[in-house]
Amino acid sequence: MTPSGEPTSRAAASVISCAAAVYLLVQLSLPLWVIARRELTSRDFAWDMFSYHLSCSKLDAVLFTENGGWQSVRLDHDFGSWAQLRRALSAPRFADYARGVCAHAREASHGPVRLHLLSECRSDRDQPAFALLDPERDFCRAR
Amino acid sequence: MFIAAQTEVELPALYSSAQYHVPLLGWATPLEPGALERVIRVAQLGAVLAGIGLVPRLGCALVLGSLGYLFALDLLLFRNHVYLGLLMGGLLCLSPAGRVLSVEAWLCRRFGRAFDTRGSLVTAQLIKAQVLIVYGYSVVNKLGASFLDGFTLQEELPFALRGSLAHGLLSDPRGRLLPAFEGLLHSDSAMAACACAVVASEAFLCFGLPVRRLRPWAIALGLALHGSIFMFMNIRVFGLLMVASYPLFLTPRHES
Numbered sequence: 001m002t003p004s005g006e007p008t009s010r011a012a013a014s015v016i017s018c019a020a021a022v023y024l025l026v027q028l029s030l031p032l033w034v035i036a037r038r039e040l041t042s043r044d045f046a047w048d049m050f051s052y053h054l055s056c057s058k059l060d061a062v063l064f065t066e067n068g069g070w071q072s073v074r075l076d077h078d079f080g081s082w083a084q085l086r087r088a089l090s091a092p093r094f095a096d097y098a099r100g101v102c103a104h105a106r107e108a109s110h111g112p113v114r115l116h117l118l119s120e121c122r123s124d125r126d127q128p129a130f131a132l133l134d135p136e137r138d139f140c141r142a143r
Numbered sequence: 144m145f146i147a148a149q150t151e152v153e154l155p156a157l158y159s160s161a162q163y164h165v166p167l168l169g170w171a172t173p174l175e176p177g178a179l180e181r182v183i184r185v186a187q188l189g190a191v192l193a194g195i196g197l198v199p200r201l202g203c204a205l206v207l208g209s210l211g212y213l214f215a216l217d218l219l220l221f222r223n224h225v226y227l228g229l230l231m232g233g234l235l236c237l238s239p240a241g242r243v244l245s246v247e248a249w250l251c252r253r254f255g256r257a258f259d260t261r262g263s264l265v266t267a268q269l270i271k272a273q274v275l276i277v278y279g280y281s282v283v284n285k286l287g288a289s290f291l292d293g294f295t296l297q298e299e300l301p302f303a304l305r306g307s308l309a310h311g312l313l314s315d316p317r318g319r320l321l322p323a324f325e326g327l328l329h330s331d332s333a334m335a336a337c338a339c340a341v342v343a344s345e346a347f348l349c350f351g352l353p354v355r356r357l358r359p360w361a362i363a364l365g366l367a368l369h370g371s372i373f374m375f376m377n378i379r380v381f382g383l384l385m386v387a388s389y390p391l392f393l394t395p396r397h398e399s
Contacts, residue, residue: 077161
């Protein structure tokens, strides 16, 4: 039925029903998929509103270049807020970010470069602190 | 959505090319302040048109296009209220919104023109379903120990409080929180009780809104919940979007 009271044609009604069903299916399954992944750094598209808290007592991206030695990467220059940075701390996203940092460092130093992420974070009152990403992993080495 | 757009215009640095972005769509490129402001103005124009009901579908489309671009620009800038606004805006775009209370409906009545009734009322049912999905998954997400034991609220509330209305009421002239309230924030059991109350409220909203007998109580609880979140955490847009959809639950099914 249309708002003016005219009956909707059978074809139009089928299209509308199918579109509505697809919408509902996506809206019901997308959050489930996100929740099932149990990511600690982001649960976007899952209606996660303040349901968990990640705080890091230590978070340092350290870059090695031949002429500069070990230096911290200025994460505060590349990310405007903790929420943005936190979302970039999953392995694939950080690897993508590191690709740009490493390329820039390689160009400047003309030598080998290494990048590691050192972190100590908590998401629970009683659990011990943990590293978000493997601190031994060199993000400048292509995988 | 007007308020949401206004908030974005105050954050030009977040969208600049100096920041690292993870675009949802590859073609969405970072914006410099001037371009950002123009995009935001388009969103605000759309929000006003949709709000007063003058070419409301065009208004919704303008909001969708402009805020949708900002949304697609960076997944690191994901915010639930923008996502919800885009979903609801999209559904409104496909609905025959504004056929009673709108400038366009008034103009049609005044000049004897026929109102454009294209669009499907199914979208109203989808908006209602969307609201229930949001409350439902919000509960599912909060069922972990780190929320229920009050840890999350204890960590998040002090930051959220700083810009809130409640901060002015609960702090001394030097801006320090009153000792009694500070004590509550530091009490594990008080925060755990608060967390359980939030989960129970959202669960009641999810199951109560669709049930006629429980609906008045659910609406009152929803207003109280979103009002408190606004007071204590300064979160406005999300609550407004949810509360604005409550009248749909009051409308008879064949009219919504």
